[in-house]
Ligand SMILES: Cc1ncc(C[n+]2csc(CCOP(=O)(O)OP(=O)(O)O)c2C)c(N)n1
Ligand code: SF4
């Protein structure tokens with residue numbers, strides 16, 4: 527429920543990390559539209575299914591377009607959208623389950639294609655909307671309703687997955703760092719190619735990780751999350767992998783591929799190079815006629 531959308535009967539629990547992500551996205555989209563003097567409707571939020579995906583209904587202030595599709599299929603929807611309207615700024619909002627579990631097989635093809643979209647993944651280590659089942663980022667041995675003996679599968683490692691898939695821009699942040707996240711999302715939206723901003727966004731009801739992320743200096747507990755050191759070269763894939771393989775969570779821009787050519791530009795370049803023209807639907811059917 528939001529002021530703009532009072533009939534949508536959904537509320538995040540108090541303290542849910544997704545509130546911070548919502549504010550960062552509102553700020554980034556408004557900034558982008560002011561800087562480029564473009565109407566905010568030039569941006570489209572494509573949302574997955576989950577507490578996280580509900581963000582699309584909860585935006586306050588100037589409203590971008592929104593598509594709330596089906597579980598795990600944000601990338602195919604975004605691909606369809608960008609194929610016809612490469613001029614639109616497409617921002618995907620998805621959960622760790624939506625993006626890495628049921629939607630995981632779409633990451634590789636779109637990364638290889640370098641689809642020019644930005645994905646904000648809200649990682650709470652759980653399926654929040656469906657009441658706390660294990661997700662790919664739930665730690666091993668954790669007991670949930672679907673893992674009564676403790677989770678048997680190893681925890682997935684999203685940063686390594688993204689880099690191995692060929693994602694061109696990868697940043698990591700925390701839901702509590704709203705201003706920094708806003709800048710990161712802006713940078714990702716400006717970047718020409720497939721960009722991911724992966725957010726640790728705790729679920730206060732089923733997996734409250736605020737204290738673990740912050741650590742406790744007095745008790746000698748190291749924070750799970752730490753800022754990436756200034757000297758990190760985000761253009762260096764080996765340095766990016768070193769960060770991605772850390773057992774703790776690096777916060778900042780992990781990887782930013784130089785000379786990124788997004789999907790629609792590759793197509794334009796290929797057309798120029800080959801002189802090939804787009805076939806009509808009738809002509810395409812004719813090529814298949816027996
Ligand atoms: C095809 C399909 N399978 C399963 C579901 C049930 N379902 C809805 S949301 C969800 C998981 C959501 O987890 P996540 O993406 O991490 O989002 P969160 O709620 O944690 O933000 C599941 C399994 C569904 N809606 N559609
Ligand atoms: S169940 Fe968890 S993820 Fe869903 S709204 Fe509540 S705190 Fe947020």
Ligand SMILES: [Mg+2]
Nearest residue numbers: 621622650652
């Ligand atoms: Mg989740």
